[in-house]
Amino acid sequence: MSDLVPASGTVHWVGAGLSTGSGLARLCETAERVRLWHRTEDRAADALSRRGLTGRAEPRAYTLAALTAGLAPGDVVVSMLPAPEHAGLLAACVARRAHFACSSYVSDAVLAQVPAATAAGLVVLTEAGLDPGIDHLFAHCLVARAREAIGDGTAATYSLTSYCGGVPAEPNDFRYRFSWAPSGVLNALRSPARYVEDGVETTVERPWEATRRHLVEGEVFEVYPNRDSVPFMAQYALPEQWKPRTFVRGTLRLEGWLRAWEPVFAELRRGDDERIAALARELADRHPTTDADRDRVVLAVSLDVRGANARTWSGSFLLDLVGDEEESAMARCVSRPLALGVRHILDGSLPPGLSRAAETPARSDRWLRELALEGLGFTLAVSR
16 A cells, blocks of 8 residues: 555535535635536536635536546545546546545445555545445444444344435425435335345345334334445444344335335336336426425434343434525535545545545544534434
8 A cells, every 4th residue: 555645635526416515615614725616617606606605616617637637646536426427537536646535335436446546545435425424424333332332252133224314304295305316216216125134134126115114213204225235234343243133224214105106116117217217307397396495314323232141232323404594404414424524535534545434433433523513413322
């Protein structure tokens, strides 16, 4: 591994979509220079104006070639573009010796470039938003506390559930509010989910068919698994002596969502790509997001451990936030932890190579304390 490339103090924030919230403003306060890259310079300037950041960041018209030409060693590129575009941005970063950050899951195309980035002394920060992101911080902290209470070498079983969702603050008939592109929501529902239930690895081809009731602080939600939960058992450093009863990372929706979405599911079952693309457009028109709407983000992560020596430990984190007229809850919860991670690239405290959010219990605990000081509140409950 090469020595860490010192941060230059310049941050390139690429994209100004729905998830670009107050995290951008925080970087304008701490970085020496911030450039916002958007489709045109005028649109970048307008995005800065709407956020009260005119004169605090430089508007730029984005093309990959223009961004690459503007990079200097030690700069930090923050990608708010769709996940398939991250690999191209990371390649530009490696070529120009710049650090990279995003809130998305690590793709194979990004992972393939990590060795070169690491050898060059560059930080590749990923999964540093809400989900993935804050959920990782919660899980690392819970696992660390449980390991201390139960002991790594003690045989035990555990149940870890991590559910996150963006929902309307005021429930509507559709039981949902789009906080990202409808096509992305629909295609995520078409992707199989793998998780552990009753101690057995389980795969469901249609995730919504595994929907169940889930109680959070006395409120009933509906939850279902998504993606592949299984690799996160290793990522969260759960001891090998502990065997999972349940391990699932999934999505949270308002009670009644499953029933309200039955017409959507009927279309998804047919699996026609062209029809699904058309449906996404129809749903966007039918359920638009307006400035008067308020969203709500709920992230509930719980861990229950039962040791063979009769020791037990349970802990849970809950983040429950409603958006306001300044920004949506989703934008705040995605952009704030991402900006915090970028600040740790700027101060040199993240090592070269891949970091999925804070990656370790100690760093996760520090990040959570810092996020709490910035007003991104959550609660922790522990019982033995």
